[in-house]
Amino acid sequence: MIVKYGGNAMKNLELRRAVAREIAELRGAVPVVVVHGGGPVIERELQARQIPSEFRQGLRVTSPQAMDVVEMALCQLNKQLSQEIGQAVGLMGRDSHLLTADLLDPELGRVGRMTSVNAELIRTLLGAGLTPVIGSVAVGPDGEALNVNADTAAGAVAGALGQGIMFLTDVDGVYRDYPDPASRAATLSRAEVQEGIADGWIAGGMIPKVQAALDALDRGAPYATIASGMHSGVLAQAAAGQAGTRITP
Numbered sequence: 001m002i003v004k005y006g007g008n009a010m011k012n013l014e015l016r017r018a019v020a021r022e023i024a025e026l027r028g029a030v031p032v033v034v035v036h037g038g039g040p041v042i043e044r045e046l047q048a049r050q051i052p053s054e055f056r057q058g059l060r061v062t063s064p065q066a067m068d069v070v071e072m073a074l075c076q077l078n079k080q081l082s083q084e085i086g087q088a089v090g091l092m093g094r095d096s097h098l099l100t101a102d103l104l105d106p107e108l109g110r111v112g113r114m115t116s117v118n119a120e121l122i123r124t125l126l127g128a129g130l131t132p133v134i135g136s137v138a139v140g141p142d143g144e145a146l147n148v149n150a151d152t153a154a155g156a157v158a159g160a161l162g163q164g165i166m167f168l169t170d171v172d173g174v175y176r177d178y179p180d181p182a183s184r185a186a187t188l189s190r191a192e193v194q195e196g197i198a199d200g201w202i203a204g205g206m207i208p209k210v211q212a213a214l215d216a217l218d219r220g221a222p223y224a225t226i227a228s229g230m231h232s233g234v235l236a237q238a239a240a241g242q243a244g245t246r247i248t249p
């Protein structure tokens, strides 16, 4: 299983450690690959340096200066998470061409569009009994660092491995009437996702998440679920269809 662990769900250290324990328990039953974000940590580090930041369609416009901060912040988080999960190896997408990307749109600066995943490296680590923990900075055509949205990176990893993906975030799933949790959709089809984006009830950081879920399904992932990483037990519940929003083809 691929677990995408979002920055918004890991703001609380105690909770982050609880999720790390849950991931460690889960891998007794299934091999687990973690892909993580870290939006709030990046934000904090940019603010500390008075570097302004702007989002378009859920993607951070990334200047070369901001790219350095993104990489620094995600690298540190990567090591913390790997240590907390244990028997894990923390890698950035730049290691051994784990994640490669092209420039998505010059207007967004150093933001990457995923082009490939080194699935062999991931399988080698899993084969050695280690959990890969992957930060979403990819290597570009000229060897430069590119900022890839972590949902997009995780979707590409799930697609490349042909495995299911669980997106852990700070909401219980996709709400038809955000922010009312009672409006959570148990399942959403591709047509409903497209309608949600067009009508605006799927917005901001939820857009790359649902798109990454569809992308993973298109590439052969057996399931893609968006669920909350804010309470314990959610991985097992969501896997059993008892929590979150399952995106269907």
Ligand SMILES: Nc1ncnc2c1ncn2[C@@H]1O[C@H](COP(=O)(O)OP(=O)(O)O)[C@@H](O)[C@H]1O
Pocket (backbone or CB within 6 Å): 005, 006, 007, 008, 009, 037, 038, 039, 151, 168, 169, 170, 171, 173, 174, 175, 176, 177, 178, 201, 202, 203, 204, 205, 206, 207, 209
């Ligand atoms: N329809 C929706 N249902 C739930 N959340 C939504 C919806 N539309 C937008 N959002 C926003 O998406 C956020 C989750 O995305 P994001 O902030 O990028 O999280 P993460 O750090 O986990 O990737 C929610 O906190 C919420 O503000």
Ligand SMILES: CC(=O)N[C@@H](CCC(=O)OP(=O)(O)O)C(=O)O
Pocket (backbone or CB within 6 Å): 005, 006, 007, 008, 036, 037, 038, 039, 040, 042, 058, 059, 060, 070, 111, 112, 136, 147, 148, 149, 150, 151, 205
């Ligand atoms: C291009 C782009 O937007 N990159 C993201 C990468 C981190 C991320 O995606 O973190 P979450 O999973 O916490 O949202 C960013 O700079 O915030």
